[in-house]
Amino acid sequence: MIDPILEMRRVSKSFFSIKALRGVDLTVYPGEIHALMGENGAGKSTLMKILSGAYRPDPGGEIRIEGKPVHFNGPHAGRAAGISIIYQELSLAPNLSVSQNIYLGREVSRFGMLAREAMEAGVGPILERLGADFAPSTLVASLSMGQRQLVEIARALHARSKILIMDEPTTALSAGESERLFGLIRRLRAEGLAIIYISHRMDEVYALGDRVTVLRDGTLVGSLDKPEIRADTIVRLMVGRDVSSFYKKEHDPNAVPGAPVLAAVDLADGRRVKGCSLAVHAGEVVGLAGLVGAGRTELAHLIIGAAAKIAGHVEIEGRPVDIRNPGEALDAGIAYLTEDRKALGLFLDMSCLDNINLAVLGRDARLGGILDRDAGRDRARKAFAALGIRAADVRVAAGSLSGGNQQKVLLSRLLATTPKILILDEPTRGVDVGAKSEIYSIIDNLAKSGTAVLVISSDLPEIIGICDRVLVMRAGSIAGEIRRAATTPLDQEQIMALATGMEQLDA
Numbered sequence: 145m146i147d148p149i150l151e152m153r154r155v156s157k158s159f160f161s162i163k164a165l166r167g168v169d170l171t172v173y174p175g176e177i178h179a180l181m182g183e184n185g186a187g188k189s190t191l192m193k194i195l196s197g198a199y200r201p202d203p204g205g206e207i208r209i210e211g212k213p214v215h216f217n218g219p220h221a222g223r224a225a226g227i228s229i230i231y232q233e234l235s236l237a238p239n240l241s242v243s244q245n246i247y248l249g250r251e252v253s254r255f256g257m258l259a260r261e262a263m264e265a266g267v268g269p270i271l272e273r274l275g276a277d278f279a280p281s282t283l284v285a286s287l288s289m290g291q292r293q294l295v296e297i298a299r300a301l302h303a304r305s306k307i308l309i310m311d312e313p314t315t316a317l318s319a320g321e322s323e324r325l326f327g328l329i330r331r332l333r334a335e336g337l338a339i340i341y342i343s344h345r346m347d348e349v350y351a352l353g354d355r356v357t358v359l360r361d362g363t364l365v366g367s368l369d370k371p372e373i374r375a376d377t378i379v380r381l382m383v384g385r386d387v388s389s390f391y392k393k394e395h396d397p398n399a400v401p402g403a404p405v406l407a408a409v410d411l412a413d414g415r416r417v418k419g420c421s422l423a424v425h426a427g428e429v430v431g432l433a434g435l436v437g438a439g440r441t442e443l444a445h446l447i448i449g450a451a452a453k454i455a456g457h458v459e460i461e462g463r464p465v466d467i468r469n470p471g472e473a474l475d476a477g478i479a480y481l482t483e484d485r486k487a488l489g490l491f492l493d494m495s496c497l498d499n500i501n502l503a504v505l506g507r508d509a510r511l512g513g514i515l516d517r518d519a520g521r522d523r524a525r526k527a528f529a530a531l532g533i534r535a536a537d538v539r540v541a542a543g544s545l546s547g548g549n550q551q552k553v554l555l556s557r558l559l560a561t562t563p564k565i566l567i568l569d570e571p572t573r574g575v576d577v578g579a580k581s582e583i584y585s586i587i588d589n590l591a592k593s594g595t596a597v598l599v600i601s602s603d604l605p606e607i608i609g610i611c612d613r614v615l616v617m618r619a620g621s622i623a624g625e626i627r628r629a630a631t632t633p634l635d636q637e638q639i640m641a642l643a644t645g646m647e648q649l650d651a
Contacts, residue, residue, distance in 0.1 A: 147211060149174045149338045150195070150307055155205040157190050164190045165362045167205070172307065177329065177339045179353035183382055183576035185546045187362040188342050192309050195340075196229045197222030209306075226306035230296045230313055238285035243267045245284055246299045270298045275324045277437070289484065290321060290436035297325070301332075308332070311342045314602075315573050321436055322602075326351055344576050346375045347605055358382055382577055391609030392584055395591035397428055397628070403462055405596040406478070406565045408447055411456035416442040418620040419455065424565065424596040429587060431611035432600045434643050438617040440600045441483060444567050448473035448480045460564070474503060477564035481554060481571060483600070489554045492543030496535060497524040499542045500556045527556035532582055548579020555586065566590060569600045584610050608634040616642035 150172040157165040165187045172178045182188050193199040195207065197216030207214050209225055216222045222229075236245050243263040244251075252259040252266070264280035271280060274294050278287060284295060293313065300308055310329075314322040329339060329352060341352060349356060356368045358381040366381045404423035412419050416439040424430045432440050445451040447458055449467035457464050460476055467473045470480060482488040490499055501508065501520040508516040524538040531552040535545055542553050551571065558566065568587070572580045587610055591597055601607050607614055613627040616639055624642040628634050 146173055146175075148172060148208075149210055151206075151208040151211075152191070152195065153206045153208075155191065155194060155207070156202040157187075157194060157199060158202055163362055165194075165201075168359065168362070168364045170357060170364075172338050172340060174306075174336045174338050175333050176354045177333050177341055177352045179349045179356040180340055180342045180359070181344070181349065181356055181378060181382060182359035183546075183548075183578050185361075186359040186382070186576075188359055189311065190362075191359070192229060192311065192340065192342070195222070195307075196227050196309065223303065223305075226304075227309070228300040228303050228305035228307070229309040229311065230300050231311050234289075234292050234296055236284050236292055236295055238283075240284060241280065242271070242278065242282050242284060242287075242295050242298075243280040245295055246270075246280075246302050248299075267298060267302060270301050273301075273328060274298055275321070288437060294321075305337070307338045307340065309340045309342070312344065312574060313341075314343070314345070314348065322348070344574075344580065345603065345605075346378065346577070349373065349378070360384060379577060392581070392588045393610065395427055395429070395588055397591075397612035399427060404459075405461055406447075406598070407459040407462075408443070409456050409459065411443060411446045411458070412454055413442060413446055413451055414454040416620050417446060420617070420620075420622050421456075422598075422615055422622065424598050426564075426594045426596050427591050428613075429591050429597045429599060429611050431607040431614040432598060432617065433602075433604065433607050433614050433639050434617035434623075436602065438643065439620040440617050441569055442620075443617070444480060444569055444598075444600060447567065448478055450480075474561055474563070479558035479561055479563035479566050481558060481566070481568045483569040483573060485550055485554050490542045490550055493541055495539045496528075496533070496542050496545070496553050497521060497538040499553050500524045500527050500538075500560060503557050504560045523560060524556075527553075527560070531556055531586060546576070546579070548575040548582070551575055551579070551583065552586075555583070559590075563595065565596045565598070567598045567600070570602065571599060572601075572603065572606060580606075604636050604639060607639070608636055614639060618643055618645060 148171045152168065152170040154167045155165055156167055168191055180188050190199065194201045197219045214225055237248065246267045247263045252262045267280045274297060276294050278291055284292060297313060314325060333339060343349060350373065353373055354370055356373055356378060357364065358366045358378060360382060368377065405426045406424045408420060408422050410419045410421055411417055420443050434440050442451065446453045449469045449472055458467055465476050467476055473480065486492060497520060501523060505515065508519045510516055521538060527533065528538060533549050533552045535549060542550055572583055575583065587597055599611060613625060614634055615625050616623045626634055626638050
């Protein structure tokens with residue numbers, strides 16, 4: 145029997161009166177992919193921060209690496225012991241190059257100067273293994289979110305760790321890029337690396353996990369070996385209940401009227417988007433799929449006026465509209481949920497109340513410009529009830545909530561504007577399985593009420609589960625459309641064939 149590389153025994157962690165972890169055990173072996181699952185707030189990140197040295201555990205527990213007790217006094221000690229962690233929130237320096245980020249803290253110098261060429265040569269092979277389409281000398285600020293995630297992964301691999309912790313590594317990756325990453329992870333496992341893989345995505349756990357450990361409310365509730373890994377079992381452990389209908393779909397896509405509410409006609413930006421057209425009807429959920437870099441977000445930015453177009457136009461209910469910025473888009477009835485809620489969506493230090501009311505402050509202004517705070521509080525409390533936002537009060541800071549609840553606060557802000565059209569860019573990124581199901585239910589209810597919904601997502605099971613039809617982008621253009629038939633679900637292979645160009649090879 146192979147000896148474990150990691151043993152965590154009776155690990156607990158308290159933050160003042162809050163018990164984040166209660167006597168958790170975790171054993172990981174070399175050459176194993178050990179999936180760690182649980183809803184947001186279950187304690188996964190806290191446990192991994194203790195392992196990496198970012199947090200100190202409460203007295204009474206024990207951590208052993210290769211059989212030897214360890215006590216880390218900071219992340220540097222964790223890295224020195226062979227532990228690397230890729231956090232869900234990226235930690236790159238955008239003003240530095242890719243190679244400088246990978247070597248950060250371990251720079252190569254000659255005669256007191258950075259040896260840029262040596263560092264670029266050192267990271268080149270790793271970027272090739274990851275299938276990166278950018279050079280080591282590229283400035284990180286110029287990279288997309290998906291490309292930045294690859295830099296994080298390359299940095300961890302370059303450190304040659306014994307234990308690699310991956311916290312939602314595919315969050316910003318397309319299906320194709322995720323598959324390439326999975327191939328790399330399997331090769332690393334074959335080389336003897338121990339990988340702790342945190343994910344909310346069931347398909348990833350099926351594809352990769354040798355074992356699964358599930359946390360709930362800071363407590364270990366179960367560990368499953370490969371033959372025992374089943375979606376219903378994992379979900380029951382995670383949320384403490386059965387989730388009978390994950391993808392709620394009560395709206396009727398066949399009831400949509402003939403004329404679209406939103407139409408984009410031959411939109412182009414001269415860079416990424418090349419003459420794209422699409423239409424979304426009232427009461428319809430349309431998916432926009434494609435590999436990262438295909439131009440999906442850029443197309444959405446053209447529609448809402450967040451980027452300048454060089455050709456084409458937008459129509460709302462059959463009338464051309466000139467939208468020059470996201471504020472004008474809101475005025476026209478188009479609400480957009482950004483893919484990066486923390487950097488571009490929420491004001492994390494502000495209360496949930498203020499975040500929810502931000503887009504409709506004009507409605508609450510009395511004579512003299514004084515805000516009607518009662519109206520705002522009432523709106524926020526109704527949003528909490530309608531969307532199931534879990535927080536002690538509407539006045540708590542948005543940044544203190546879990547990822548799923550933050551996303552619902554941002555959705556509440558958009559819904560307060562009563563939009564005709566809702567564009568959702570990666571609506572469940574970094575969201576746990578319970579909150580995902582709730583967000584899918586919200587989307588279904590919006591479509592049921594007549595809202596036109598356009599969903600941009602890199603999660604193909606999500607696209608297939610909630611959308612009535614799917615437009616697939618490739619290299620800045622709409623490569624094709626796939627419709628859901630009455631008795632036939634959307635086809636994942638067809639979507640990938642269009643996204644990668646394989647349908648042309650088969651023709």
